[in-house]
Amino acid sequence: MSQSLLIFAKILSPITSYLNPNTKPPTIAKRYKGKATLKLDIPQGVADLLLKGVINTDTRTYECIVEIIGDEDGSQSDTAKLVVLVAPSTPVCKIAGVAEYGQNINLTCLSEEGTPSPAYKWQSHDVNNVPRPNPPKTTDKNGILSLYNISKDTSGFYICTSTNEIRSAKCFIILAVMQPPMNKVSTCVILAAVAAVIIFGIIIFFYCCRKKNKPEEYEMGRSDEAGGKQLFCCHGIISSSRCAVTPTNNV
Incomplete structure (x- = not known):
């Protein structure tokens, strides 16, 4: 009988090997002792790799290689992918x-x-x-x-x-969807109030500037029905006397 070598391995990582004919049991890699066994029937051309207690990390591709010693054309190999099913952990x-x-x-x-x-x-x-x-x-x-x-x-x-x-x-x-914190709302209200005051102040400022630059004074009057007096508004002040207008001489 021709001498042959049988190797089971993960890709680039041997698990077990057997040389036929041989009275010794198959060689098992140290990390697979107690986990991997090789079931052989050489006359029938059968070699089964058995793995016990497989876990998620055993999911990978395994390769079986058969070499006939002295026959360079007799080398054969095949692969099988093992997928160890694992239930989802609690998400x-x-x-x-x-x-x-x-x-x-x-x-x-x-x-x-x-x-x-x-x-x-x-x-x-x-x-x-x-x-x-x-x-x-x-x-x-x-x-x-x-x-x-x-x-x-x-x-x-x-x-x-x-x-x-x-x-x-x-x-x-x-x-539980909540409303934004009150401090955010309060901040928005305060900022809006400050902005309104600033805008109002700008409007008053420009209005006063226009009044100041007006070339002539004027007065407004109305009758005080209760006292029978004529009241006048001069320079924004209400009084019973007319405004004194001082003519301006052009130079």
């Missing part, structure tokens, strides 16, 4: 942003574990825990629920479901 739900009127926020959902990668879906319930459609313009992609221009009606319960071929897991968020 973590978070709020990204400020839950205040008019804001845009994201609700995030993520499972740390899960193979194949989990798919995520958000469901919305109102404050009475009654299911409802997601608010308008909402997007739900890769575990991120984006909410725009939020208001009191956006408040409620939001449930995220993380699912793959094994099972599903859930988390939820209670969203």
Whole structure:
């Protein structure tokens, strides 16, 4: 019988090997002792690699190599991809942003574990825990629920479901949309009042400048019906005497 060498390996990392004919058992890499075994049936051309207690990190491509000693054309190999299915871990739900009127926020959902990668879906319930459609313009992609221009009606319960071929897991968020803090409102009111005072002051200033530069004085009078006197307004002062106008000589 021709001598042959059988090697099972992860790509670039040998796991076990066997030289035929040989009375010794297959050689197992140290890190795989107690985990990997090789089941052989040489006459039938069968060699099965058995792995015990597989975990997520065992997901990878494995290669079987057969070499016939002295036959350069007899080298053959093939690969197989092992996918260890892992149920999604309980996802973590978070709020990204400020839950205040008019804001845009994201609700995030993520499972740390899960193979194949989990798919995520958000469901919305109102404050009475009654299911409802997601608010308008909402997007739900890769575990991120984006909410725009939020208001009191956006408040409620939001449930995220993380699912793959094994099972599903859930988390939820209670969203309470609040009005902006009163200190922000007070600041806006104060700034508006200060701006109004400044604008009013500017108007008065320009009005007074125009009055000051007017070339001639004038008076306004009206009768005081109660006292029978004639009252006059001169230079903005009300009196019972007429204004004294001093002519200006042109030089």
